[in-house]
Amino acid sequence: MRSLLAGGALMALATMPALAQVSDDVVKIGVLTDMGGVTADIGGKGSVIAAELAVKEFGATVLGKPIQIVAADHQHKADLGTSIARQWFDIDKVDAVVDVPNSAVALALQSLAREKKRIVMYSGAGTTALTNEQCSPYGFHWTYDTYGVARGTASAVVKAGGTSWFMLASDYAFGHQLQKDATDVVEANGGKVVGAVRHPLNNADFSSFLLRAQSSGAKVIGIANAGGDTINAIKQAGEFGLVEQGQNLAALIFFLQDVHSLGLKATQGTYLTTASYWDLDEPSRAWSKQFLEKAGMMPSMLHAGVYGSVLHYLKAIKEAGTDDPDKVAAAMRAMPINDAFTKDARIRADGRVLREMYLARVKKPADSKGPWDYFEIVRKVAPEETVWPLSESKCPGAKG
Structure with a gap:
């Protein structure tokens, strides 16, 4: 009996790391967006709703830990955006940031996130520098860029x-x-x-x-x-x-x-x-109906991108068995992207999402x-x- 109990205890200990590979016991995702400026309608509160719908679709937990969405308004100011992100990373323990509808803010954030080893998925920013001169192993250009x-x-x-x-x-x-x-x-x-x-x-x-x-x-x-x-x-x-x-x-x-x-x-x-x-099709119409009920409008492509990036990030954490940014980034690049708007897209080595x-x-x-x-x-x-x-x-x- 003692042998059986000891063996059971060892098995339980062996499985614990799979449930304990989430830092701070929560996966926290920050939506850094524009709540009242020129891009508030195409990002803003709609981007927060899109992120929340991604969590709803994935499930409330990942690796047994809760998922939390937080949001802030960068007001199109690069210094304010980086200040918010710095507090998120250093104090609030935010694991990843999404949206960022301003290229100047995005470029400033790219440098900080590279230093802090935090994943950022840009849906709102358009500059190609994010995957060119200022690319990062933790930066992913999700929805569009000016070149495209x-x-x-x-x-x-x-x-x-x-x-x-x-x-x-x-x-x-x-x-x-x-x-x-x-x-x-x-x-x-x-x-x-x-x-x-x-x-x-x-x-x-x-x-x-x-x-x-x-x-x-x-x-x-x-x-x-x-x-x-x-x-x-x-x-x-x-x-x-x-x-x-x-x-x-x-x-x-x-x-x-x-x-x-x-x-x-x-x-x-x-x-x-x-x-x-x-x-476009039944999956996009079904998701957009949910979005319409909460946001009062149909989604912009930026909203759809926030949803898709959050969903893929959570899938990558599950696949990697951890929220370690290096392992999650590798899983994100290895996995095809599939959601209500995207079919079998891939992430290129420079962080650019290759999508139709x-x-x-x-x-x-x-x-x-x-x-x-x-x-x-x-x-x-x-x-x-x-x-x-x-x-x-x-x-x-x-x-x-």
Whole structure:
């Protein structure tokens, strides 16, 4: 009997590490987002809800330990974002961060997270530097980048006859990169950029910038900004009558919420590139119905990306048997990504998620069946068309 008891005790001890490989006895995920600024509708509270729905789908625990979601507003300030993240890492013991809809904040966080060995999954940030010059073994670029959306949208517009462009870009890292990537695509397809201007973030008055665009004589005004800035620029372009006078608008990063705010009449026919859409198939519709009930809107591609990144992270912890960041990062790269919006995507050596994207066009009012039925999917876009070639990467070790 003593032998049996001793053997049972040894077996119990042998199985304990499998249940005790979670630091601080909780897996804590921080949603670092924009709660009240220009990207609040496409990130913000919706990103928190998306993360919570991922936890609901996965289950309330992983390796026998609870999962907790925390959130904070970086207010588009890099110093504030890193201050929040530093407290999360050092004091609150946050294991991973998601979303981060601002490239300047994301780049500052990338450096801190590399130092602290914490995993960050960027759904909201767009700069390609996250997987190029400033890549990290703990950083994953999840949803989109400026290279991908610029190639998808700008190439379609140029091929449709929009050969001369004027670029209207936001004056921070995201806008600079989007302007550059779109310019490269326009010129590679035989077009020409005849002028450009940059505006402050969260800008209310675009009149002087639009007058310069108008006087340039360009066929296309490329709008290289996001969120409220995109909405204001397109709305004021309509007030100036630029489209009626023969110029076209190309929104290089455009979201479902932007169309909802502006209306189909103002946005019909606009091409865009998106990583997801709520009405793609039954799984995306079913998940989006849950999101709609909690958020009051259909998900942006950033919301879908937050959900997918949190779900994959939790799956990787389960697979690795620990929340150790090095082991979890390795598991994330080894496992295919599957969720309601993503089928068998992979993570490249530089941290870029290789996923199918979609070239979409905004429907005419007569073609929409109701609220949020705004996009017509023109075609799927293979990952090879939307990601930076690894052969040209400046990410250390990415080619290994």
